[in-house]
Amino acid sequence: xxEAERLAAFEARIHRGEKIEPGxxxxxxxxxxxxxxxxQHAHSxxxxxxxEGAWITRAPNLRRKLVLLAKVQDEAGHxxxxxxxxxxxxxxREEMIEALLSGRAKYSSIFNYPSxxxxxxxxxxxxxxxxxxLNQTMLARCSYGPYSRANIRISAEESFHMKQxxxxxxxxxxxxxxxxxxxxxxxxxxxxxTVMMFGPHDHESxxxxxxxxxxxKTKTNDELRQDFVNQVAPEVLELxxxxxxxxxxxxxxxxxxxxxxxxxDEFWRVVKGNGPCNAERIAARRKAHADGEWVREALAAYxxxxxxx
Amino acid sequence: xxxxxxxxxxVFHQEQPGRPHTNAxxxxxxxxxxxxxxARDVFVRRPDCxxxxxxxxxxxxxxxxxxxxxxxxPPAPAAEGGLQRYLVFIKRTQVGSHEHAGAVSAxxxxxxxxxxxxxxxxxxxxxxxxxPERLVNRTEADQIGSLFGPAKxxxxxxxAFYHTTTLMRQIRGRPKQEA
Numbered sequence: 001x002x003e004a005e006r007l008a009a010f011e012a013r014i015h016r017g018e019k020i021e022p023g024x025x026x027x028x029x030x031x032x033x034x035x036x037x038x039x040q041h042a043h044s045x046x047x048x049x050x051x052e053g054a055w056i057t058r059a060p061n062l063r064r065k066l067v068l069l070a071k072v073q074d075e076a077g078h079x080x081x082x083x084x085x086x087x088x089x090x091x092x093r094e095e096m097i098e099a100l101l102s103g104r105a106k107y108s109s110i111f112n113y114p115s116x117x118x119x120x121x122x123x124x125x126x127x128x129x130x131x132x133x134l135n136q137t138m139l140a141r142c143s144y145g146p147y148s149r150a151n152i153r154i155s156a157e158e159s160f161h162m163k164q165x166x167x168x169x170x171x172x173x174x175x176x177x178x179x180x181x182x183x184x185x186x187x188x189x190x191x192x193x194t195v196m197m198f199g200p201h202d203h204e205s206x207x208x209x210x211x212x213x214x215x216x217k218t219k220t221n222d223e224l225r226q227d228f229v230n231q232v233a234p235e236v237l238e239l240x241x242x243x244x245x246x247x248x249x250x251x252x253x254x255x256x257x258x259x260x261x262x263x264x265d266e267f268w269r270v271v272k273g274n275g276p277c278n279a280e281r282i283a284a285r286r287k288a289h290a291d292g293e294w295v296r297e298a299l300a301a302y303x304x305x306x307x308x309x
Numbered sequence: 310x311x312x313x314x315x316x317x318x319x320v321f322h323q324e325q326p327g328r329p330h331t332n333a334x335x336x337x338x339x340x341x342x343x344x345x346x347x348a349r350d351v352f353v354r355r356p357d358c359x360x361x362x363x364x365x366x367x368x369x370x371x372x373x374x375x376x377x378x379x380x381x382x383p384p385a386p387a388a389e390g391g392l393q394r395y396l397v398f399i400k401r402t403q404v405g406s407h408e409h410a411g412a413v414s415a416x417x418x419x420x421x422x423x424x425x426x427x428x429x430x431x432x433x434x435x436x437x438x439x440x441p442e443r444l445v446n447r448t449e450a451d452q453i454g455s456l457f458g459p460a461k462x463x464x465x466x467x468x469a470f471y472h473t474t475t476l477m478r479q480i481r482g483r484p485k486q487e488a
Contacts, residue, residue, distance in 0.1 A: 024375040163471035303339030
């Protein structure tokens with residue numbers, strides 16, 4: 001088989017809904033796109049622990065503290081599932097971590113915004129995890145077997161993340177005037193960054209066509225964004241809260257909730273490293289990595305003393 | 310700064326007694342003992358595990374249906390050593406994972422793969438993995454309580470713990486208050 005025949009056979013497999021597994025033939029570009037996407041997804045889970053981790057010690061009661069701890073632990077686990085999925089394609093965890101710590105790697109820009117009050121724990125869960133679930137439910141159908149399986153596992157676990165956040169927003173929205181003000185402020189700050197999480201519009205997203213052709217993604221950025229707005233906007237309004245978009249409206253003909261224009265200048269500013277917390281997030285990861293060095297050394301020393309199998 | 314490209318171990322978990330061990334993913338660890346510990350931390354945050362196996366990933370011999378269709382079955386090499394037992398894991402469905410199917414005896418990993426394909430049938434296999442049984446590290450019966458017990462009393466890790474649908478319904482049903 002020549003290269004063109006191999007590619008045709010590969011695309012026919014994807015068309016039939018077959019999963020590509022390690023060992024199977026795949027185009028170099030398929031491998032490259034997957035490593036790029038999976039490593040960014042993994043970094044997002046790891047950096048995503050930071051905005052919420054900052055509030056664990058300030059949880060208002062033990063129940064909320066246990067829930068937040070469990071959620072942040074899940075994110076750590078999800079990062080590990082994903083690093084390993086990328087490793088099946090030939091990337092090493094060492095390279096990926098190095099790219100993150102050196103500031104070269106990208107991760108979801110949403111985590112470069114600060115978490116300013118306890119109400120952010122509710123809104124992040126409902127909005128940010130809700131958005132992530134839409135993306136991950138799609139990726140659970142990805143044509144690459146190990147990435148698909150990681151996302152199936154993540155999606156199953158993450159529905160609790162969204163619901164614990166939504167529960168808090170609901171309760172605060174029906175609470176004291178102080179709680180209502182606090183949760184409205186959090187909604188105002190997180191709405192647009194979450195809407196931007198799905199990435200640039202389809203016509204400005206250069207990777208989208210090949211990702212869809214090869215079954216890595218099955219929906220475009222704009223389709224996923226529309227699903228999110230349709231799911232969340234009406235319920236936020238039902239709670240008596242408002243969204244910071246004077247142009248937001250329901251369009252009868254399409255059944256869609258339409259947003260006003262998105263501030264892409266802000267999006268690119270944060271992606272390029274100039275968001276409110278980019279430097280702080282990387283500094284926190286570097287410190288965690290350095291602080292864990294003695295543990296890694298101790299474990300390696302212990303392993304060396306064991307009889308080899 | 311030392312980093313830890315420790316060896317990888319594939320992790321297999323058993324959800325219920327009597328069910329086959331199924332591949333959950335992989336962990337890095339300096340040795341097989343810590344691989345069990347890491348596998349528990351990474352894959353058992355919820356109460357659906359009664360046993361874990363870990364095997365060194367670089368000792369797994371793998372074959373996919375796509376490889377067979379491209380190059381045929383690998384030629385059985387000349388006997389390289391004594392006969393030993395290999396555990397066989399097979400991925401049979403597109404969305405599924407590698408499940409423990411049984412064991413074969415062979416003199417090498419390649420021979421074990423060929424033996425696994427002929428013993429368990431080629432028709433419905435998509436990926437075959439074989440690994441020497443002596444390299445499998447398993448959780449012991451006396452570890453089950455300490456490793457898997459803590460996940461059982463954390464109902465708040467389950468989405469059913471949060472009654473958001475009921476709360477939304479109650480709010481919708483409430484008469485509108487004047488602001």
